[in-house]
Amino acid sequence: DIYCRDLADATGITVAAVNYRLAPQYPYPTPLEDCYTALAWLAEQPWVDRDRIAIAGASAGGGLTAALALLTRDRGDIPLAAQALVYPMLDDRTAATPTGRRYVLWSESDNKRGWDLYLGDADRVRAVPARRADLDALPPTWLGVGTCDLFHDETLDYARRLREAGVDCEVEVADGAFHAFDQLVPKAPTTQRFNESLRSFLRRELASV
Numbered sequence: 001d002i003y004c005r006d007l008a009d010a011t012g013i014t015v016a017a018v019n020y021r022l023a024p025q026y027p028y029p030t031p032l033e034d035c036y037t038a039l040a041w042l043a044e045q046p047w048v049d050r051d052r053i054a055i056a057g058a059s060a061g062g063g064l065t066a067a068l069a070l071l072t073r074d075r076g077d078i079p080l081a082a083q084a085l086v087y088p089m090l091d092d093r094t095a096a097t098p099t100g101r102r103y104v105l106w107s108e109s110d111n112k113r114g115w116d117l118y119l120g121d122a123d124r125v126r127a128v129p130a131r132r133a134d135l136d137a138l139p140p141t142w143l144g145v146g147t148c149d150l151f152h153d154e155t156l157d158y159a160r161r162l163r164e165a166g167v168d169c170e171v172e173v174a175d176g177a178f179h180a181f182d183q184l185v186p187k188a189p190t191t192q193r194f195n196e197s198l199r200s201f202l203r204r205e206l207a208s209v
Contacts, residue, residue: 003183011199013054013206016042020064027120028127035068036075043078052206054082054139056198059106059151059180060114062088066129066158069138080139082205084198087145087179091130091154092119103150104178111150130154135161140168142201144194146177172197 004015020034035055043050055072057065062085069083095112115128125131141162145155152173162169174181174194182191 007199007202010195011202011206013202014048023120024117028118028122031118032064032067032071035064036071039068039072039078051079052081053079054084054202054206055080056084056086056202057088058086060089060118062086063090063129066090067127069141070129070132070134073137082140082142082202083138084142084201085144085155085158086182086198087149087151088129088143088155088158089114089151090128090158092124092128093130094150094154104148106150106179108150130158135165135167138162138165138167140170140201140205142170142172142198144172144174144198146174146179146181148176148178150179170197170201 001017004017007013008015016038018035018038020031020038022031039053039055042048043053055065055068057063065083065085066088069080072078072080089111092115095108095115098108119127141159143155143159145152149155156171156173159169159171172194174190177190177194181188182194185191
């Protein structure tokens with residue numbers, strides 16, 4: 001709530017937070033469909049400009065955001081102005097190729113367990129954003145990640161593939177930052193730069209025309 005309030009105050013943008021159901025009680029696709037249901041409801045509100053809706057999320061929420069952008073594009077009934085992926089959980093294969101490095105807050109074993117609980121017996125080629133071959137026609141995208149985050153490499157690879165698919169893409173890399181660093185050290189200069197990059201992106205993409 002504090003993060004969403006700060007984002008709204010800093011940008012002047014209305015922020016709606018989705019209380020989607022969680023795995024393992026509700027594995028894929030339930031959390032994703034909850035996000036889509038919330039988006040569809042939001043798009044129908046009389047106080048919402050359907051042409052100026054962005055979706056965003058951090059960590060597992062960043063992975064859901066990427067999946068939601070793909071689902072929304074495929075269904076074709078809600079336009080998206082932008083997506084923002086904050087140290088996103090994009091690729092289950094990261095958990096299958098351990099590096100032996102130690103990561104703060106979200107480890108390789110955490111990642112494997114998280115993906116397994118979320119996916120269950122789902123078709124991973126369809127359910128995992130980084131496994132999707134069709135990344136074209138997605139909205140302008142901001143991606144942010146720290147250099148000491150388990151998701152660093154997969155985030156940069158996803159950005160590369162988005163650009164190759166013709167998607168406008170902006171990447172912010174926080175040197176020396178670990179997973180969820182912005183939540184733990186909100187006043188650090190690295191966090192301030194990271195947050196301002198995201199906020200500037202949203203202001204620009206959602207500016208009235």
